[in-house]
Amino acid sequence: MNEWAKHMVDLATGGAKEPEKPKESAAAELGRRGGLKGGKARASNMTAKERSAAARKAAKARWKNR
Numbered sequence: 225m226n227e228w229a230k231h232m233v234d235l236a237t238g239g240a241k242e243p244e245k246p247k248e249s250a251a252a253e254l255g256r257r258g259g260l261k262g263g264k265a266r267a268s269n270m271t272a273k274e275r276s277a278a279a280r281k282a283a284k285a286r287w288k289n290r
Contacts, residue, residue, distance in 0.1 A: 234240040267275055 231240065270278065
């Protein structure tokens, strides 16, 4: 609560600074790279029937709460 109050005072007086963006680590970058190619690699190892079942399951999950 105190941090928020200080931030509000800083904003009102013009002393607020832009928050710094956290630096991405090398591990996060590797994880992203693996995530980008993971779906394609998984799909290439599946049969057409398995891909269809996975797509059907994903569609149900997307439309579940609508």
